Amino acid sequence: MKISSVEFIKSAFEEEHWPQAALPEIAFLGRSNVGKSSLLNSLLGVKGLARTSNTPGRTQALNFFLINNRFHFVDLPGYGFARVPKKIKAAWGEMATNYLAKRIQLVLSIQIVDSRHEPTTLDLQLHEWLQHHAKSRIVVATKSDKLSNNELKKSMERTQRAMGAERVITYSAMTGRGRDDVWRAIEAAINDVGF
Numbered sequence: 001m002k003i004s005s006v007e008f009i010k011s012a013f014e015e016e017h018w019p020q021a022a023l024p025e026i027a028f029l030g031r032s033n034v035g036k037s038s039l040l041n042s043l044l045g046v047k048g049l050a051r052t053s054n055t056p057g058r059t060q061a062l063n064f065f066l067i068n069n070r071f072h073f074v075d076l077p078g079y080g081f082a083r084v085p086k087k088i089k090a091a092w093g094e095m096a097t098n099y100l101a102k103r104i105q106l107v108l109s110i111q112i113v114d115s116r117h118e119p120t121t122l123d124l125q126l127h128e129w130l131q132h133h134a135k136s137r138i139v140v141a142t143k144s145d146k147l148s149n150n151e152l153k154k155s156m157e158r159t160q161r162a163m164g165a166e167r168v169i170t171y172s173a174m175t176g177r178g179r180d181d182v183w184r185a186i187e188a189a190i191n192d193v194g195f
């Protein structure tokens with residue numbers, strides 16, 4: 001897809017602050033520090049648009065971006081960051097699941113996992129939740145540049161097994177690997193709905 005404009009719209013901590021536009025939305029979900037913001041930036045080819053960091057828990061609100069005046073990307077807070085106090089952790093989870101459950105504009109959830117690791121319990125729980133709620137979804141295994149071809153092959157088979165029959169896209173924000181595949185899934189999701 002040709003990107004003609006990218007605009008940060010807002011950070012929302014409350015449901016009242018979600019944008020009201022009836023535009024299709026693509027949500028980026030995954031464990032803290034897995035590379036959600038980096039995936040979003042690399043898809044758009046804009047460095048530093050969604051803030052990335054070595055410190056897990058960088059993204060704390062729902063961040064909305066408007067692309068080509070046509071659809072939104074939503075960068076969600078990460079889950080499973082151990083050092084966050086319980087109360088805050090619960091609020092994050094609630095913010096994200098509330099969004100996923102209620103948002104009519106949501107046309108695709110992109111669940112990001114780390115290609116180096118076995119999917120965590122929380123990864124699998126989220127995956128089941130999305131499946132159960134019949135949400136359109138894809139799984140993207142990122143940071144693939146950190147593995148050898150052989151390691152990557154094994155790890156992709158493992159992720160595929162853990163995630164059921166679903167297709168898993170191999171990705172790297174560093175090299176751009178997988179970018180076209182992810183865009184194809186996004187375009188299909190956007191064109192599928194009558195917005």
Ligand code: GTP
Nearest residue numbers: 033034035036037038052053057058059078143173
């Ligand atoms: P939170 O917002 O804290 O939940 O994190 P996040 O999931 O948005 O992760 P973020 O994009 O901030 O990336 C975390 C770290 O992983 C950063 O240091 C990135 O540079 C690095 N990273 C992300 N994707 C890749 C990738 O594909 N390859 C490599 N080598 N590093 C990556």
Ligand code: MG
Nearest residue numbers: 036037058059
């Ligand atoms: Mg982030």
